[in-house]
Amino acid sequence: MNSYLASVNAGYFYGIVALVLAFITGMCLIFCVKSYRAGVAIGMEEKALRKVITSSVMFTLLPSISILLGVIALSGTLGVPLSWLRLSVIGALQYELNVAEIAAQGVGLSGLNLAELNIGAFVTIALVMTVGILGGVFCCIFFLKKYMNKLQGGNNQDATQDENKEKKPSFGAHATTAMFVGLCAAYIGSYIGKVMPGGGSDWMPLFVAGVAAACMAVFEYLIQKKQYLALENFSLAASMLVAMAAAVLVNLAI
Amino acid sequence: MSKATNNMTNQKAVSPQEKAAFFAEFNNGLHRIGRITLVLAVIMLVSVPFIVGAMNGVMPDMKGFLKGFATVGLIYIPVAIVEFLVYTPMLGVGGSYLSFITGNVTNMKIPCVMNAKDIAKTEAGTPEHEIVSTISVAVSAITTTLVIVAGVILLVPLQPILQAEALLPAFNNVVPALFGALGLKYFLKSPQIAVVPLVLMSVLCIAVPAAISQTSLLLIPSGGLALLIGYLLFKKGKL
Incomplete structure (x- = not known):
């Protein structure tokens, strides 16, 4: 060690x-x-x-x-x-x-x-x-x-007024989603840049991100379309572990 | 008190006035304990890196800390404020103190409280809901702690395997694995917000390779741009 x-x-x-x-x-x-x-x-x-x-x-x-x-x-x-x-x-x-x-x-x-x-x-x-x-x-x-x-x-x-008053939708919930979208875009953009000769021609991060995304897509399909809601708790960690395993296998293969 | 709430109470015991007085006193007690224990917990948590550093003859690098914290704070302090404002009414007093110190608020504590609320048939804002949500958050946090303790005990003997040379590519790519999975989830959620930042960041990293190693700085314009696009779409009613 x-x-x-x-x-x-x-x-x-x-x-x-x-x-x-x-x-x-x-x-x-x-x-x-x-x-x-x-x-x-x-x-x-x-x-x-x-x-x-x-x-x-x-x-x-x-x-x-x-x-x-x-x-x-x-x-x-x-x-x-x-x-x-x-x-x-x-x-x-x-x-x-x-x-x-x-x-x-x-x-x-x-x-x-x-x-x-x-x-x-x-x-x-x-x-x-x-x-x-x-x-x-x-x-x-x-x-x-x-x-x-x-x-x-x-x-x-x-209490009475609130019952009659329609709730104004707020940007708060969307703001958090937008912030995370921006965060993911920055990282994924950097993995795309790494594949180019100027970025070191390192394709492994993009490959791993791609495998994780594909795995997450399968989970999303099962959760959203097939209603396997229990999978929601595992989708992120399981997608990551599958992608990490793929990195090991590809590294052994090349 | 609502009909739903009446379902789980023994009406012989307490009058509404007595209940209100008792509940006010109970909430004050929770605020007192909550504040004291949170302050103590923060002190303990912040001490950990210093203790580990002292044991190894090093201290945290304050310049590096401030540089990292400047970016982290910019992203996560607004998120923390939004979460505080949105989630505390659902969690109640006790549930909020416990949820914000034990974490996993959105993915675990909120669904757990909603589940407990449905089971107990309580309504938000009632003393019964406050009690049920505090119990459910506390029990959820204790359960998670115990499960992770059991897992860590099992993990210790696996250390030599986890640190094997062959597994290095897995752990060196844990961040791409996270953002690949998370990216798909968020991009699907808001494709109209995602397109422009994703294309711009990719073009920037291809055109200026030096930007690749500065992801922590890229997060700021990328996050800002996504927020702006999100806000414009929200104003136009397209979100």
């Missing part, structure tokens, strides 16, 4: 991650117990509350396995402990990889490339990944109480 991978997979790092996750799990337990007791106190049936717990466990099991696949995909370059931490709290696979790539370029690397990574770059990448995703958390810390009070107050005062 090279020294970089040994450092990012060190035993103490697992311990630190376990400690952080234990804290956050404890937080979840406290909220769960408090809410359960509050439900009973206001007269909700315990049977119904238990049903919510069981259904939430069942509902989460399959998507959690897909997150685990993401941990496998990330662990090859960033090690298991950081991938475990990043995909267990706040982030999601698409965010983590994109930010890791941006941060790697920020410290002067060509990207998330094992041959170039070192522990100094790793800690900077980890810091960018952590701080970059805290926007929502800070919004909750500073504005959630005010925002929810405003919403609840508004709901009470304008």
Whole structure:
């Protein structure tokens, strides 16, 4: 094992991650117990509350396995402990990889490339990944109480008015989609550029992206046309793993 | 209280006034605990890179951090604000604190809350919904943590295989794999937004090969252009 991978997979790092996750799990337990007791106190049936717990466990099991696949995909370059931490709290696979790539370029690397990574770059990448995703958390810390009070107050005062008033559609949801479209366009454009002689004639990134896209197209067909909705949770991670496997096979073949 | 909500409550127990007073106090408690635990969690999370650095005799490179964060912040801070404004009314107080610290909000927590809401037949904005959503987010986060812990325990013995030389092309191409799959999904969702940025970025990278290694900078004009096109289409009612 090279020294970089040994450092990012060190035993103490697992311990630190376990400690952080234990804290956050404890937080979840406290909220769960408090809410359960509050439900009973206001007269909700315990049977119904238990049903919510069981259904939430069942509902989460399959998507959690897909997150685990993401941990496998990330662990090859960033090690298991950081991938475990990043995909267990706040982030999601698409965010983590994109930010890791941006941060790697920020410290002067060509990207998330094992041959170039070192522990100094790793800690900077980890810091960018952590701080970059805290926007929502800070919004909750500073504005959630005010925002929810405003919403609840508004709901009470304008309940009748709201029933009659048509909701104005907002650009917010489209803005997030547009932002991600732009993000994907920049990356795909760079893979097309890489194929050209001036870009290094490296066709592997475009090939891998193409295989992942083809695989995702199959998933989208099955989800949208054939209504296999359960596949939605796996489509991204599974498409990535198939494309990554294709990279290995093609590399062995040539 | 609505008929639907009545289905899951024991009406003998509490009057509406008592319930409202209790709920206000309960929410204040959640805000207090939520803020304290979130601040502590942020401190712990930010400490991790510094601790790992200290153990290895290095520290994060602040210049590299600021350079990376400038791009990341430009993209993800607006996304975080939009997500906060859109999702918190669905998640409720407790559900929001937990969702934003445990992540996977859109792909897991929101569907989980919607599922729990349907099962319990509660309505958004009611105390019952607040309680059900908090329980469902908490249980979902704990389940994910346990599944990943089990997976990580299984992953550790597989380390030598995962680090085999033959698998290097797989891990070196994890980013193209992500954007290939994600690109198709988003391009299908909004083809009219995608065409121009995709063509322009491809032409730019072919004409100026030096731009290829600066993807983090390309994200800004590409994202900005997509936003502008999206906004114009939205204004024209074509989205």
